[in-house]
Amino acid sequence: MSQGPSLSKRVQSLKPSPTLATDAKAKALKAQGVDIVNLSAGEPDFDTPAHIKEAAKEAIDQGFTRYTPVGGILELKEAIAAMLKNDYGLEYETGQIMVSTGGKQVLYNLAQAMLDPGDEVIIPAPYWVSYPPIVELAGGVPVILETDPANDFSISLERLSGLIGPKTKAIILNSPSNPTGAVYDRETVRRVGELACEKGIYIITDDIYDKIRFDGESPYNCASLVEAAKDLCLIVNGVSKTYAMTGWRIGYLAGPESVVKACTKIQSQSTSNPNSIAQKAALAALTGPQDCIQEMKKAFQERARAFVDGLLEIDGIKCPRPSGAFYCFPDMSAFFGRKTPEGNAIEGSLDLCDYLLDEAKVASIPGIAFGDDRCVRFSFATDMATLNEGLKRIRSALNKLA
Numbered sequence: 491m492s493q494g495p496s497l498s499k500r501v502q503s504l505k506p507s508p509t510l511a512t513d514a515k516a517k518a519l520k521a522q523g524v525d526i527v528n529l530s531a532g533e534p535d536f537d538t539p540a541h542i543k544e545a546a547k548e549a550i551d552q553g554f555t556r557y558t559p560v561g562g563i564l565e566l567k568e569a570i571a572a573m574l575k576n577d578y579g580l581e582y583e584t585g586q587i588m589v590s591t592g593g594k595q596v597l598y599n600l601a602q603a604m605l606d607p608g609d610e611v612i613i614p615a616p617y618w619v620s621y622p623p624i625v626e627l628a629g630g631v632p633v634i635l636e637t638d639p640a641n642d643f644s645i646s647l648e649r650l651s652g653l654i655g656p657k658t659k660a661i662i663l664n665s666p667s668n669p670t671g672a673v674y675d676r677e678t679v680r681r682v683g684e685l686a687c688e689k690g691i692y693i694i695t696d697d698i699y700d701k702i703r704f705d706g707e708s709p710y711n712c713a714s715l716v717e718a719a720k721d722l723c724l725i726v727n728g729v730s731k732t733y734a735m736t737g738w739r740i741g742y743l744a745g746p747e748s749v750v751k752a753c754t755k756i757q758s759q760s761t762s763n764p765n766s767i768a769q770k771a772a773l774a775a776l777t778g779p780q781d782c783i784q785e786m787k788k789a790f791q792e793r794a795r796a797f798v799d800g801l802l803e804i805d806g807i808k809c810p811r812p813s814g815a816f817y818c819f820p821d822m823s824a825f826f827g828r829k830t831p832e833g834n835a836i837e838g839s840l841d842l843c844d845y846l847l848d849e850a851k852v853a854s855i856p857g858i859a860f861g862d863d864r865c866v867r868f869s870f871a872t873d874m875a876t877l878n879e880g881l882k883r884i885r886s887a888l889n890k891l892a
């Protein structure tokens with residue numbers, strides 16, 4: 491067998507997505523017949539609503555199976571513009587909108603279009619696992635802004651201001667947040683918007699969970715709260731989480747035309763248009779009945795309350811209540827330094843999650859993957875019976891630590 495030349499340094503230093511890896515491990519164990527309680531999923535457990543699937547079938551039957559414009563079909567861009575107007579009161583022309591293969595590709599395009607080697611992007615921790623690698627793949631440097639679970643993971647404006655320097659290009663805001671479920675209040679978002687204007691940096695606002703909020707408030711972001719920030723604001727969103735469409739791979743960007751054009755150029759030389767059939771499905775999602783969102787949201791909210799109640803009954807767990815999305819991110823550092831029945835020390839979130847998988851057959855994601863080693867991410871994108879079983883097993887496994 492002959493060996494080819496070495497692969498790039500870029501890919502050698504790239505870590506695979508830990509959330510996808512854990513989910514794959516849990517699914518593989520389940521396939522082997524192991525009774526796994528999977529609390530690691532990053533996607534709704536609901537099926538894509540029927541009218542959306544019908545639109546896709548119709549698209550196939552009508553032969554809508556060819557290349558589309560690189561940045562998406564006009565009707566979908568118009569529907570996105572209408573949604574932004576309706577939800578946020580924001581006006582965007584279709585030339586200020588691009589459709590991509592998921593919100594993840596939007597973020598990837600943005601980093602490629604925006605960053606030169608050494609340029610910095612400020613990322614509040616805990617952060618979604620893919621932000622730092624996406625920045626690094628573009629030669630950029632992630633600069634981490636620490637927050638505290640005891641403070642509901644809120645952003646300190648003073649700390650943020652201290653991190654902005656001549657190389658700072660952008661800050662990423664994600665609210666509701668993966669992994670914490672925390673929502674930034676209006677005042678914080680407004681002040682970040684004003685600071686970005688003062689310093690002349692972009693705000694990448696990842697609003698992918700904006701419709702899964704438990705407080706009944708209508709969504710907001712820097713562009714909707716600070717008029718002057720609109721030209722600096724890059725809105726990232728998509729249909730994956732809101733409409734249970736993770737596999738369809740449709741996300742979108744809205745922002746200044748120059749940035750949208752640059753991102754579309756990157757997309758034209760990488761993936762071209764997002765899937766034509768999925769675009770028609772996304773169009774049906776955005777323009778069709780919206781009651782499916784309420785049903786899912788209600789379920790997530792009930793599960794969040796019950797699951798976090800259960801966690802808080804366990805001595806040593808501290809957990810801020812999530813205000814949105816379908817995750818919670820308890821501080822479990824009280825268990826660090828203890829030993830498993832086999833005598834292995836639990837030294838951090840990786841050890842704890844490994845222990846929970848081996849001992850309790852519960853899959854979760856170590857907080858270190860999100861930039862906070864004190865915590866563990868549990869997803870409640872699963873039914874209540876599974877969540878209750880998970881709680882029982884977690885409690886019993888933690889009780890065995892000495």
Ligand SMILES: Cc1ncc(COP(=O)(O)O)c(C=O)c1O
Pocket residue numbers: 532591592593594595618664667668696698727728729730736739740741
């Ligand atoms: C915070 C956040 N942003 C973006 C995405 C990307 O979603 P998609 O590429 O499915 O649109 C995810 C998915 O897990 C996420 O959690």
